[in-house]
Amino acid sequence: MAKKSRLSLAFKVLREEGWLAEMRLPCCQSCAWSSMPFEHERGPFKGQEVDLQKVIFMHGQSYAWYVRDYDANLHHGGNVKNLKRAVEILEDHGLEIFWNGRGDSSISAYDREAYELKLAASSSVTGN
Ligand SMILES: [Zn+2]
Numbered sequence: 644m645a646k647k648s649r650l651s652l653a654f655k656v657l658r659e660e661g662w663l664a665e666m667r668l669p670c671c672q673s674c675a676w677s678s679m680p681f682e683h684e685r686g687p688f689k690g691q692e693v694d695l696q697k698v699i700f701m702h703g704q705s706y707a708w709y710v711r712d713y714d715a716n717l718h719h720g721g722n723v724k725n726l727k728r729a730v731e732i733l734e735d736h737g738l739e740i741f742w743n744g745r746g747d748s749s750i751s752a753y754d755r756e757a758y759e760l761k762l763a764a765s766s767s768v769t770g771n
Contacts, residue, residue: 649754650715653736654699657729658686663693665700666709672718675702696722699729699750713758714751721746 654664663683668675679698683689698720701709705716715738719726723746730740733752741751 648757649736649738650709650733650752653733653738653752655686656732656736657699658683658688660697660728660732661688661694662697662699662729664698667706668700668702670703672702675700675718694720696720697725699726713754713761715753717750717752719750726750 651666654662654666657664663680669678679693679695681693683691683693699717700719701715701717705718709715719729723744726742726746727744730742730750733750734740737756738752738754741753742748
């Protein structure tokens with residue numbers, strides 16, 4: 644993933660809207676939540692308190708799945724109204740969203756084009 648992925652570009656926009664949006668927090672959900680910073684460490688809201696209703700992230704395990712499948716399993720703070728806005732931003736960046744609209748369910752954001760490019764690249768290496 645040399646160039647900026649759709650997901651990282653969407654996360655940048657989310658940070659501009661005051662979200663804590665991180666591609667890779669530690670390990671699993673419980674480790675990620677326990678390591679959540681109290682203040683933004685980057686982006687335009689640096690130094691300000693993190694709103695736990697505007698948190699969206701992958702942890703180490705979901706990041707590994709994302710690198711393999713380009714299907715980002717996004718955890719979040721559970722505020723449905725905020726999450727609908729986050730979904731808009733993700734969709735604006737060309738990601739396919741699978742989500743049941745519930746605050747207690749993770750959001751899947753799939754980068755189909757990146758995955759298909761990856762498949763094409765691997766078949767051109769092995770085939771001829
Ligand atoms: Zn863990």
